[in-house]
Amino acid sequence: MGAGSRRLGALLLAEPVAAGQLALAGAATTALLIEAVRHESPPPAVRDAATVLRALRDGLGDPTGSPAGPAGGGAGLLRAGEAGLPQAGETGPSAAGGAGPLRPGEAELLRAGAAHGWRLDQPHAVAGIAYTGAQQRRWASALSWLDRPVLAEGRRAWTLLHGDVEREVTRLRVRLDQIVGAGQVRVVAGALVTGPARTAESFRDADRLLRLLLRAPDERVELPFGQAGLAQVLLAVPDERLRWFVHRHLGPIAHRDDLLRTLDCWLATGGSRQAVSERLHLHRNSVGYRVGLIKRLLGVDPLDPQTVAVLRTALAARELLAASEAG
Numbered sequence: 001m002g003a004g005s006r007r008l009g010a011l012l013l014a015e016p017v018a019a020g021q022l023a024l025a026g027a028a029t030t031a032l033l034i035e036a037v038r039h040e041s042p043p044p045a046v047r048d049a050a051t052v053l054r055a056l057r058d059g060l061g062d063p064t065g066s067p068a069g070p071a072g073g074g075a076g077l078l079r080a081g082e083a084g085l086p087q088a089g090e091t092g093p094s095a096a097g098g099a100g101p102l103r104p105g106e107a108e109l110l111r112a113g114a115a116h117g118w119r120l121d122q123p124h125a126v127a128g129i130a131y132t133g134a135q136q137r138r139w140a141s142a143l144s145w146l147d148r149p150v151l152a153e154g155r156r157a158w159t160l161l162h163g164d165v166e167r168e169v170t171r172l173r174v175r176l177d178q179i180v181g182a183g184q185v186r187v188v189a190g191a192l193v194t195g196p197a198r199t200a201e202s203f204r205d206a207d208r209l210l211r212l213l214l215r216a217p218d219e220r221v222e223l224p225f226g227q228a229g230l231a232q233v234l235l236a237v238p239d240e241r242l243r244w245f246v247h248r249h250l251g252p253i254a255h256r257d258d259l260l261r262t263l264d265c266w267l268a269t270g271g272s273r274q275a276v277s278e279r280l281h282l283h284r285n286s287v288g289y290r291v292g293l294i295k296r297l298l299g300v301d302p303l304d305p306q307t308v309a310v311l312r313t314a315l316a317a318r319e320l321l322a323a324s325e326a327g
Contacts, residue, residue, distance in 0.1 A: 049149030
C-alpha cells in the first residue's frame, strides 16, 4: 500500500495473540518510525543553499537532479505533507499570492527554503549583488561573512530577502562595503513575490536590474525594484514589444548616441539649454542645434506633455534592452 512516495504496510498476527506479542508490536512501531524519518531526511544537496537557490531560479523542480516521486526511484527533494506543508493539490500559496493548489515540487521547495531561513510562502524578493573591484579573494571572503547563505557566481551573487526589502538592500551593501571597500558593490532586488512558483520571476527582475545598474553612468549603488521607476513596468513587457516601441518612437535617432544623450538630458531638465550645456559640456548653441535636429528627425516637440511621457518610456526601454543584451 502506498501514499505518495511512502510505502506503508501492516503486520498480521495469527490468533491467538498474547499480550506480550501486542507489546512487542507496539514497541516495533517506534523503531519503524525512526527508520522512516532517517530514510526520508533531506539528501545532502538540499542542505546546500546554493543548490536550493538554483532550483528556485530555474523554476519548480527537484534541485537534487533526480525525478520527483516514486517513478524517480529516489527520495526526491523533500516530502510534501511534512512539518505542516500541504501536498500537491492541497491549499497553498498560488501564483497570485493567495490560497490555491500547490504545483508539483512546490511543497518540496517550501521545505528546502525553510531549512535556510527562507519563508517562501511569505513575501520575498531576490537580491542580486555585483562586485566591481579586483580582489576576488576578498570578495569571496566577504560573501562568507554575510548573515545569510548566497549563490556565488564569479563577481555576482544571489540571495533572498524578507521584510523591508529596501532597508535590507542597503544593509547588505553596507556590510559588503565594510569588507571589500566602499563603492565596489552594487545591490538590486527583484519584485516581491509569494510562493516558490514565482521566485524565478523575481530572479529575472533582479538579473536585469543588476545589468541596468552596472551600466548606469552615475555613482548609484542600489536599485531595489520599488525604486526602479519605469523599469518596474517595462520588466514585464516582452523584449520584442520593447524593440518595436523603441523603433517606433526613437528610430530616426536610434544610431546617434549624441542625440539620445541630448534628448535624455533635455527631458530631465525640462528643456533647460543651460542645464544641458553644463551636463554634456556643450556650448549652448550646440545644444540648440541638437534639439532642433531631434525635433526635425522625430517630427515631434520633445517638451509636449504627451510626447514627454512617450519619449521617456522609449529611452528607458532602450536602456533596459541594451543592459540585457550586454550580458
